[in-house]
Amino acid sequence: MDSLKSLITRNLDVFPDFEYYIPIIEKAERNQELHPDITVECCLSLIQGISKTIILDLDEKADPIKLENDNTESRAHHQFKRATELLKVNDDIYETAFTGSYSGLIHILGNLRNTRGDISHGRAVPKVLRSDVGLARLVMEITDSLLRYTLASFFAINLDKKVQEIEMISQEEDLIRYEENPGFNELLDEEYSYEGKVLYSQALHKLYYEDYEIQLKDFLYEQELLATE
Template identity: 45%
Template sequence: MDSLETLVKRHLKEFPNFQYYGAFAEFISAIENYHEDLHTGVSLDCCNSLLQSICKTIITQIDPRVEGKTLNKGAKSETNNLISEAAKLLQKNDDIYERDFISKLSQIGKHINELRNARGDLSHGKHIPKELLNDQDLSRLLREITESLSRYLISSFFSFALEKKSKEDFEIKENRIGYEDHPEFNDLLDEEYPLDGKLLYSQGLYELYYEDYEIRLQTFLDEQALLDEE
Protein backbone atom coordinates (compact mmCIF):
# COMPACT_ATOMS: atom_id res chain seq x y z
CA MET A 1 0.00 0.00 0.00
CA ASP A 2 3.07 2.26 -0.18
CA SER A 3 2.01 3.99 -3.39
CA LEU A 4 -1.38 4.91 -1.90
CA GLU A 5 0.28 6.33 1.21
CA THR A 6 2.68 8.33 -0.98
CA LEU A 7 -0.17 9.74 -3.08
CA VAL A 8 -2.07 10.90 -0.01
CA LYS A 9 1.02 12.48 1.56
CA ARG A 10 1.83 14.33 -1.67
CA HIS A 11 -1.56 16.06 -1.60
CA LEU A 12 -1.89 16.46 2.15
CA LYS A 13 -1.83 20.25 1.95
CA GLU A 14 -4.79 20.43 -0.45
CA PHE A 15 -6.69 17.48 1.04
CA PRO A 16 -5.73 17.13 4.73
CA ASN A 17 -8.72 14.91 5.56
CA PHE A 18 -7.38 12.23 3.23
CA GLN A 19 -4.63 11.51 5.75
CA TYR A 20 -7.20 9.03 7.05
CA TYR A 21 -6.68 6.90 3.94
CA GLY A 22 -2.92 7.02 4.30
CA ALA A 23 -3.29 5.59 7.80
CA PHE A 24 -5.84 3.05 6.53
CA ALA A 25 -3.40 1.86 3.86
CA GLU A 26 -0.62 1.61 6.42
CA PHE A 27 -2.85 -0.53 8.62
CA ILE A 28 -3.70 -2.90 5.76
CA SER A 29 0.01 -3.29 5.01
CA ALA A 30 0.59 -4.23 8.64
CA ILE A 31 -1.90 -7.10 8.34
CA GLU A 32 0.86 -9.13 6.68
CA ASN A 33 2.42 -9.48 10.13
CA TYR A 34 -0.69 -11.09 11.62
CA HIS A 35 -1.11 -14.80 12.26
CA GLU A 36 -1.38 -16.64 8.93
CA ASP A 37 -4.97 -17.73 9.63
CA LEU A 38 -6.01 -14.07 9.89
CA HIS A 39 -4.27 -12.82 6.74
CA THR A 40 -6.93 -13.33 4.14
CA GLY A 41 -10.04 -12.75 6.23
CA VAL A 42 -8.93 -9.54 7.94
CA SER A 43 -7.28 -8.24 4.78
CA LEU A 44 -10.45 -8.79 2.77
CA ASP A 45 -12.59 -6.99 5.32
CA CYS A 46 -10.22 -4.03 5.39
CA CYS A 47 -9.79 -3.84 1.62
CA ASN A 48 -13.53 -3.90 1.12
CA SER A 49 -14.06 -1.22 3.77
CA LEU A 50 -11.33 0.98 2.28
CA LEU A 51 -12.91 0.89 -1.17
CA GLN A 52 -16.37 1.59 0.22
CA SER A 53 -15.12 4.51 2.29
CA ILE A 54 -13.21 6.10 -0.61
CA CYS A 55 -16.21 5.81 -2.91
CA LYS A 56 -18.61 7.26 -0.34
CA THR A 57 -16.27 10.21 0.16
CA ILE A 58 -16.00 10.84 -3.57
CA ILE A 59 -19.75 10.58 -4.13
CA THR A 60 -20.74 12.91 -1.28
CA GLN A 61 -18.05 15.49 -2.08
CA ILE A 62 -18.79 15.68 -5.80
CA ASP A 63 -22.56 15.50 -5.41
CA PRO A 64 -23.55 17.34 -2.18
CA ARG A 65 -27.18 16.35 -2.74
CA VAL A 66 -26.27 12.82 -1.65
CA GLU A 67 -26.41 12.23 2.11
CA GLY A 68 -23.78 9.86 3.43
CA LYS A 69 -26.27 7.81 5.42
CA THR A 70 -28.16 6.88 2.24
CA LEU A 71 -25.06 5.02 1.06
CA ASN A 72 -24.99 2.77 4.11
CA LYS A 73 -27.97 0.57 3.33
CA GLY A 74 -29.58 -1.35 0.51
CA ALA A 75 -28.12 -1.82 -2.95
CA LYS A 76 -26.39 1.56 -2.80
CA SER A 77 -24.13 0.30 -0.02
CA GLU A 78 -22.75 -2.62 -2.05
CA THR A 79 -19.12 -2.22 -3.07
CA ASN A 80 -19.70 -2.68 -6.79
CA ASN A 81 -22.45 -0.04 -6.88
CA LEU A 82 -20.37 2.41 -4.87
CA ILE A 83 -17.40 1.98 -7.22
CA SER A 84 -19.65 2.35 -10.24
CA GLU A 85 -21.23 5.56 -8.95
CA ALA A 86 -17.91 7.11 -7.90
CA ALA A 87 -16.27 6.24 -11.22
CA LYS A 88 -19.20 7.71 -13.17
CA LEU A 89 -18.82 11.00 -11.33
CA LEU A 90 -15.10 11.03 -12.10
CA GLN A 91 -15.21 10.00 -15.75
CA LYS A 92 -13.94 12.66 -18.14
CA ASN A 93 -15.61 11.43 -21.31
CA ASP A 94 -19.11 10.04 -21.70
CA ASP A 95 -18.27 7.39 -24.26
CA ILE A 96 -18.75 3.66 -24.58
CA TYR A 97 -15.12 2.93 -23.67
CA GLU A 98 -15.23 4.71 -20.33
CA ARG A 99 -18.68 3.32 -19.54
CA ASP A 100 -17.39 -0.20 -20.21
CA PHE A 101 -14.32 0.47 -18.08
CA ILE A 102 -16.52 1.63 -15.19
CA SER A 103 -18.60 -1.53 -15.53
CA LYS A 104 -15.47 -3.66 -15.28
CA LEU A 105 -14.27 -1.74 -12.22
CA SER A 106 -17.55 -2.32 -10.45
CA GLN A 107 -17.27 -6.06 -11.14
CA ILE A 108 -13.95 -6.10 -9.30
CA GLY A 109 -15.73 -4.59 -6.32
CA LYS A 110 -18.46 -7.20 -6.59
CA HIS A 111 -15.97 -10.07 -6.43
CA ILE A 112 -14.04 -8.52 -3.54
CA ASN A 113 -17.30 -8.15 -1.64
CA GLU A 114 -18.26 -11.77 -2.35
CA LEU A 115 -14.87 -13.03 -1.19
CA ARG A 116 -15.13 -10.88 1.91
CA ASN A 117 -18.54 -12.37 2.73
CA ALA A 118 -17.12 -15.87 2.32
CA ARG A 119 -13.80 -15.37 4.11
CA GLY A 120 -14.03 -12.13 6.14
CA ASP A 121 -13.20 -12.43 9.84
CA LEU A 122 -14.25 -9.01 11.12
CA SER A 123 -17.76 -8.46 9.79
CA HIS A 124 -18.64 -12.17 9.79
CA GLY A 125 -16.86 -14.06 12.55
CA LYS A 126 -15.91 -17.58 11.47
CA HIS A 127 -15.70 -20.73 13.57
CA ILE A 128 -12.45 -22.64 13.72
CA PRO A 129 -11.14 -24.70 12.11
CA LYS A 130 -12.16 -22.67 9.07
CA GLU A 131 -13.93 -24.30 6.15
CA LEU A 132 -11.84 -22.25 3.69
CA LEU A 133 -8.09 -22.47 4.06
CA ASN A 134 -6.02 -19.31 4.30
CA ASP A 135 -4.46 -18.29 0.99
CA GLN A 136 -1.59 -15.82 1.34
CA ASP A 137 -1.21 -15.44 -2.43
CA LEU A 138 -4.88 -14.52 -2.76
CA SER A 139 -4.54 -12.11 0.14
CA ARG A 140 -1.57 -10.40 -1.50
CA LEU A 141 -3.35 -10.19 -4.86
CA LEU A 142 -6.42 -8.58 -3.30
CA ARG A 143 -4.32 -6.03 -1.44
CA GLU A 144 -2.52 -5.10 -4.66
CA ILE A 145 -5.81 -4.81 -6.59
CA THR A 146 -7.30 -2.70 -3.81
CA GLU A 147 -4.23 -0.48 -3.73
CA SER A 148 -4.32 0.11 -7.49
CA LEU A 149 -8.06 0.76 -7.55
CA SER A 150 -7.92 3.03 -4.50
CA ARG A 151 -5.02 4.96 -5.98
CA TYR A 152 -6.91 5.39 -9.26
CA LEU A 153 -10.05 6.64 -7.50
CA ILE A 154 -8.27 9.02 -5.15
CA SER A 155 -5.90 10.35 -7.81
CA SER A 156 -8.84 10.95 -10.16
CA PHE A 157 -10.72 12.72 -7.40
CA PHE A 158 -7.73 14.95 -6.60
CA SER A 159 -7.45 15.91 -10.28
CA PHE A 160 -11.20 16.53 -10.50
CA ALA A 161 -11.29 18.67 -7.35
CA LEU A 162 -8.18 20.70 -8.22
CA GLU A 163 -9.42 21.37 -11.75
CA LYS A 164 -12.80 22.45 -10.42
CA LYS A 165 -11.18 24.79 -7.88
CA SER A 166 -8.95 26.26 -10.58
CA LYS A 167 -11.98 27.03 -12.75
CA GLU A 168 -13.84 28.58 -9.82
CA ASP A 169 -10.84 30.74 -8.90
CA PHE A 170 -10.55 31.87 -12.52
CA GLU A 171 -14.24 32.78 -12.66
CA ILE A 172 -13.94 34.75 -9.42
CA LYS A 173 -10.92 36.58 -10.79
CA GLU A 174 -12.74 37.26 -14.06
CA ASN A 175 -15.63 38.87 -12.17
CA ARG A 176 -13.37 41.04 -10.04
CA ILE A 177 -13.23 44.78 -10.45
CA GLY A 178 -9.92 45.72 -12.01
CA TYR A 179 -7.55 47.63 -9.74
CA GLU A 180 -6.62 49.98 -12.57
CA ASP A 181 -10.27 50.72 -13.37
CA HIS A 182 -10.69 53.37 -10.67
CA PRO A 183 -7.50 55.47 -10.36
CA GLU A 184 -9.32 58.39 -8.73
CA PHE A 185 -10.56 56.18 -5.90
CA ASN A 186 -7.14 54.58 -5.49
CA ASP A 187 -5.46 57.99 -5.28
CA LEU A 188 -7.97 59.07 -2.64
CA LEU A 189 -7.18 56.03 -0.50
CA ASP A 190 -3.43 56.49 -0.89
CA GLU A 191 -3.66 60.14 0.14
CA GLU A 192 -5.83 59.27 3.13
CA TYR A 193 -3.58 56.40 4.25
CA PRO A 194 0.00 57.11 3.12
CA LEU A 195 2.44 54.23 3.62
CA ASP A 196 6.22 54.19 3.75
CA GLY A 197 7.97 52.28 1.00
CA LYS A 198 6.68 51.18 -2.37
CA LEU A 199 3.43 49.55 -1.24
CA LEU A 200 0.30 51.61 -1.83
CA TYR A 201 -2.58 51.37 0.63
CA SER A 202 -5.12 50.98 -2.16
CA GLN A 203 -3.17 48.15 -3.75
CA GLY A 204 -2.71 46.36 -0.43
CA LEU A 205 -6.41 46.67 0.33
CA TYR A 206 -7.28 45.35 -3.13
CA GLU A 207 -4.92 42.37 -2.96
CA LEU A 208 -5.41 41.36 0.67
CA TYR A 209 -8.93 42.48 1.53
CA TYR A 210 -10.74 42.64 -1.79
CA GLU A 211 -14.24 42.59 -0.27
CA ASP A 212 -13.42 45.65 1.86
CA TYR A 213 -11.98 47.36 -1.21
CA GLU A 214 -15.16 46.61 -3.15
CA ILE A 215 -17.41 47.94 -0.36
CA ARG A 216 -15.46 51.17 -0.02
CA LEU A 217 -15.35 51.62 -3.77
CA GLN A 218 -19.12 51.25 -3.98
CA THR A 219 -19.54 53.86 -1.23
CA PHE A 220 -17.22 56.18 -3.14
CA LEU A 221 -19.14 55.68 -6.39
CA ASP A 222 -22.47 56.29 -4.64
CA GLU A 223 -21.15 59.53 -3.18
CA GLN A 224 -19.85 60.58 -6.58
CA ALA A 225 -23.25 59.88 -8.12
CA LEU A 226 -24.96 62.08 -5.52
CA LEU A 227 -22.51 64.90 -6.18
CA ASP A 228 -23.14 64.64 -9.91
CA GLU A 229 -26.89 64.94 -9.32
CA GLU A 230 -26.36 68.15 -7.38
Protein backbone atom coordinates in the same frame (compact mmCIF):
# COMPACT_ATOMS: atom_id res chain seq x y z
CA MET B 1 0.10 -0.35 -1.34
CA ASP B 2 2.80 2.27 -1.52
CA SER B 3 1.41 3.84 -4.68
CA LEU B 4 -2.00 4.71 -3.20
CA LYS B 5 -0.53 5.82 0.13
CA SER B 6 1.99 8.04 -1.67
CA LEU B 7 -0.75 9.70 -3.74
CA ILE B 8 -2.80 10.46 -0.62
CA THR B 9 0.23 11.73 1.30
CA ARG B 10 1.29 14.08 -1.53
CA ASN B 11 -2.17 15.64 -1.55
CA LEU B 12 -2.80 15.99 2.19
CA ASP B 13 -2.21 19.75 2.09
CA VAL B 14 -5.28 20.18 -0.11
CA PHE B 15 -7.22 17.06 0.92
CA PRO B 16 -6.35 16.49 4.62
CA ASP B 17 -9.42 14.34 5.36
CA PHE B 18 -7.99 11.54 3.25
CA GLU B 19 -5.42 10.81 5.96
CA TYR B 20 -8.24 8.73 7.45
CA TYR B 21 -7.51 6.01 4.89
CA ILE B 22 -3.78 5.64 5.58
CA PRO B 23 -4.15 3.47 8.75
CA ILE B 24 -6.48 1.16 6.80
CA ILE B 25 -3.88 0.81 4.05
CA GLU B 26 -1.19 0.07 6.63
CA LYS B 27 -3.43 -2.51 8.34
CA ALA B 28 -3.93 -4.27 5.01
CA GLU B 29 -0.16 -4.38 4.48
CA ARG B 30 0.57 -5.61 8.01
CA ASN B 31 -1.83 -8.55 7.87
CA GLN B 32 -1.03 -9.82 4.40
CA GLU B 33 0.87 -12.92 5.54
CA LEU B 34 -0.56 -13.78 8.95
CA HIS B 35 -4.19 -12.72 8.43
CA PRO B 36 -4.89 -12.49 4.68
CA ASP B 37 -8.64 -12.23 5.20
CA ILE B 38 -8.13 -9.04 7.20
CA THR B 39 -6.15 -7.69 4.26
CA VAL B 40 -8.98 -8.54 1.87
CA GLU B 41 -11.49 -6.91 4.20
CA CYS B 42 -9.38 -3.74 4.48
CA CYS B 43 -9.12 -3.50 0.70
CA LEU B 44 -12.89 -3.73 0.30
CA SER B 45 -13.28 -1.11 3.04
CA LEU B 46 -10.98 1.24 1.12
CA ILE B 47 -12.91 0.75 -2.11
CA GLN B 48 -16.24 1.37 -0.39
CA GLY B 49 -15.04 4.32 1.66
CA ILE B 50 -13.40 6.16 -1.22
CA SER B 51 -16.37 5.42 -3.48
CA LYS B 52 -18.76 6.92 -0.91
CA THR B 53 -16.56 9.99 -0.55
CA ILE B 54 -16.56 10.54 -4.31
CA ILE B 55 -20.32 10.08 -4.55
CA LEU B 56 -21.06 12.52 -1.73
CA ASP B 57 -18.69 15.11 -3.18
CA LEU B 58 -19.77 14.94 -6.82
CA ASP B 59 -23.49 14.17 -6.46
CA GLU B 60 -25.41 16.98 -4.79
CA LYS B 61 -28.48 14.76 -4.48
CA ALA B 62 -26.68 11.91 -2.72
CA ASP B 63 -28.09 11.10 0.72
CA PRO B 64 -25.24 10.35 3.17
CA ILE B 65 -27.54 8.54 5.61
CA LYS B 66 -28.99 6.32 2.90
CA LEU B 67 -25.51 5.64 1.54
CA GLU B 68 -24.13 4.61 4.93
CA ASN B 69 -27.14 2.46 5.79
CA ASP B 70 -27.13 0.55 2.51
CA ASN B 71 -27.07 -3.11 3.57
CA THR B 72 -27.76 -4.70 0.20
CA GLU B 73 -25.50 -7.59 -0.70
CA SER B 74 -24.17 -5.90 -3.85
CA ARG B 75 -23.64 -2.45 -2.32
CA ALA B 76 -19.85 -2.37 -2.72
CA HIS B 77 -19.71 -2.81 -6.47
CA HIS B 78 -22.75 -0.56 -7.02
CA GLN B 79 -21.08 2.22 -5.03
CA PHE B 80 -17.84 1.92 -6.95
CA LYS B 81 -19.66 1.87 -10.28
CA ARG B 82 -21.61 5.00 -9.31
CA ALA B 83 -18.39 6.74 -8.27
CA THR B 84 -16.78 5.99 -11.64
CA GLU B 85 -19.84 7.31 -13.47
CA LEU B 86 -19.61 10.59 -11.57
CA LEU B 87 -15.90 10.87 -12.31
CA LYS B 88 -16.58 10.40 -16.00
CA VAL B 89 -19.13 13.23 -15.97
CA ASN B 90 -16.51 15.57 -14.52
CA ASP B 91 -13.41 14.20 -16.24
CA ASP B 92 -13.77 13.28 -19.91
CA ILE B 93 -10.47 11.37 -20.01
CA TYR B 94 -11.42 9.04 -17.14
CA GLU B 95 -11.84 5.51 -18.57
CA THR B 96 -15.03 4.46 -16.82
CA ALA B 97 -15.56 1.53 -19.22
CA PHE B 98 -12.28 0.02 -18.03
CA THR B 99 -12.58 0.71 -14.31
CA GLY B 100 -16.29 -0.10 -14.30
CA SER B 101 -15.48 -3.62 -15.45
CA TYR B 102 -13.85 -4.17 -12.04
CA SER B 103 -17.24 -3.93 -10.34
CA GLY B 104 -17.66 -7.68 -10.81
CA LEU B 105 -14.42 -8.34 -8.92
CA ILE B 106 -15.56 -5.98 -6.19
CA HIS B 107 -18.77 -7.98 -5.87
CA ILE B 108 -16.64 -11.11 -5.38
CA LEU B 109 -14.60 -9.29 -2.73
CA GLY B 110 -17.85 -8.52 -0.94
CA ASN B 111 -18.73 -12.21 -0.94
CA LEU B 112 -15.26 -13.08 0.39
CA ARG B 113 -15.69 -10.54 3.17
CA ASN B 114 -19.06 -12.03 4.09
CA THR B 115 -17.83 -15.63 4.15
CA ARG B 116 -14.27 -15.19 5.46
CA GLY B 117 -13.96 -11.71 6.99
CA ASP B 118 -12.56 -11.61 10.52
CA ILE B 119 -13.59 -8.08 11.53
CA SER B 120 -17.12 -7.40 10.27
CA HIS B 121 -18.24 -10.97 10.93
CA GLY B 122 -16.85 -12.62 14.05
CA ARG B 123 -15.80 -16.23 13.46
CA ALA B 124 -15.92 -19.27 15.68
CA VAL B 125 -12.67 -21.18 15.99
CA PRO B 126 -11.23 -23.14 14.41
CA LYS B 127 -11.90 -21.05 11.33
CA VAL B 128 -13.00 -23.26 8.44
CA LEU B 129 -12.53 -21.00 5.39
CA ARG B 130 -9.31 -19.01 4.97
CA SER B 131 -7.82 -17.02 2.11
CA ASP B 132 -4.17 -17.58 1.28
CA VAL B 133 -1.32 -15.09 1.04
CA GLY B 134 -1.33 -15.16 -2.75
CA LEU B 135 -4.95 -14.05 -2.94
CA ALA B 136 -4.37 -11.28 -0.37
CA ARG B 137 -1.38 -10.02 -2.39
CA LEU B 138 -3.42 -10.02 -5.61
CA VAL B 139 -6.30 -8.15 -3.98
CA MET B 140 -3.87 -5.56 -2.61
CA GLU B 141 -2.24 -5.02 -5.99
CA ILE B 142 -5.58 -4.60 -7.76
CA THR B 143 -6.92 -2.27 -5.05
CA ASP B 144 -3.74 -0.19 -5.08
CA SER B 145 -3.79 0.36 -8.85
CA LEU B 146 -7.54 0.81 -9.15
CA LEU B 147 -7.90 3.34 -6.33
CA ARG B 148 -4.75 5.22 -7.27
CA TYR B 149 -6.12 5.86 -10.76
CA THR B 150 -9.59 6.69 -9.45
CA LEU B 151 -8.41 8.95 -6.65
CA ALA B 152 -5.95 10.81 -8.89
CA SER B 153 -8.87 11.76 -11.13
CA PHE B 154 -10.95 12.85 -8.13
CA PHE B 155 -8.13 15.03 -6.79
CA ALA B 156 -7.63 16.62 -10.21
CA ILE B 157 -11.34 17.41 -10.53
CA ASN B 158 -11.47 19.08 -7.12
CA LEU B 159 -8.24 20.98 -7.65
CA ASP B 160 -9.51 22.23 -10.99
CA LYS B 161 -12.71 23.41 -9.29
CA LYS B 162 -10.75 25.29 -6.64
CA VAL B 163 -8.59 26.96 -9.26
CA GLN B 164 -11.68 28.07 -11.17
CA GLU B 165 -13.27 29.44 -8.00
CA ILE B 166 -10.18 31.43 -7.17
CA GLU B 167 -9.90 32.73 -10.73
CA MET B 168 -13.41 34.14 -10.36
CA ILE B 169 -12.24 36.30 -7.47
CA SER B 170 -10.86 39.62 -8.65
CA GLN B 171 -7.08 39.70 -8.41
CA GLU B 172 -5.03 42.59 -7.01
CA GLU B 173 -3.13 44.50 -9.74
CA ASP B 174 0.19 44.04 -7.97
CA LEU B 175 -0.03 40.22 -8.00
CA ILE B 176 2.52 38.43 -10.16
CA ARG B 177 0.83 37.03 -13.25
CA TYR B 178 1.36 33.31 -13.75
CA GLU B 179 2.24 33.58 -17.44
CA GLU B 180 4.96 36.17 -16.81
CA ASN B 181 7.46 33.54 -15.62
CA PRO B 182 7.37 30.54 -17.96
CA GLY B 183 10.95 29.49 -17.15
CA PHE B 184 10.26 29.36 -13.42
CA ASN B 185 6.96 27.54 -13.99
CA GLU B 186 8.65 24.90 -16.12
CA LEU B 187 11.30 24.41 -13.43
CA LEU B 188 8.61 23.82 -10.79
CA ASP B 189 6.73 21.37 -12.99
CA GLU B 190 9.90 19.39 -13.69
CA GLU B 191 10.85 19.26 -10.01
CA TYR B 192 7.39 18.39 -8.73
CA SER B 193 5.50 16.03 -11.00
CA TYR B 194 1.77 16.33 -10.38
CA GLU B 195 -0.90 13.98 -11.73
CA GLY B 196 -3.92 15.86 -12.95
CA LYS B 197 -5.22 18.43 -15.38
CA VAL B 198 -3.64 21.32 -13.47
CA LEU B 199 0.13 21.81 -13.51
CA TYR B 200 1.92 21.98 -10.15
CA SER B 201 3.14 25.52 -10.84
CA GLN B 202 -0.37 26.66 -11.71
CA ALA B 203 -1.83 25.02 -8.61
CA LEU B 204 0.83 26.65 -6.42
CA HIS B 205 0.17 30.07 -7.96
CA LYS B 206 -3.59 29.85 -7.59
CA LEU B 207 -3.92 28.07 -4.26
CA TYR B 208 -0.75 29.09 -2.39
CA TYR B 209 0.23 32.38 -3.98
CA GLU B 210 2.54 33.49 -1.15
CA ASP B 211 4.62 30.30 -1.46
CA TYR B 212 4.77 30.80 -5.22
CA GLU B 213 5.96 34.39 -4.77
CA ILE B 214 8.67 33.42 -2.24
CA GLN B 215 10.04 30.66 -4.45
CA LEU B 216 9.95 32.93 -7.49
CA LYS B 217 11.96 35.62 -5.68
CA ASP B 218 14.58 33.04 -4.68
CA PHE B 219 14.71 31.81 -8.26
CA LEU B 220 15.15 35.32 -9.69
CA TYR B 221 17.84 36.09 -7.12
CA GLU B 222 19.77 32.98 -8.10
CA GLN B 223 19.45 33.96 -11.75
CA GLU B 224 20.90 37.39 -10.99
CA LEU B 225 23.87 35.83 -9.18
CA LEU B 226 24.56 33.56 -12.14
CA ALA B 227 24.38 36.48 -14.53
CA THR B 228 27.02 38.44 -12.59
CA GLU B 229 29.52 35.59 -12.42
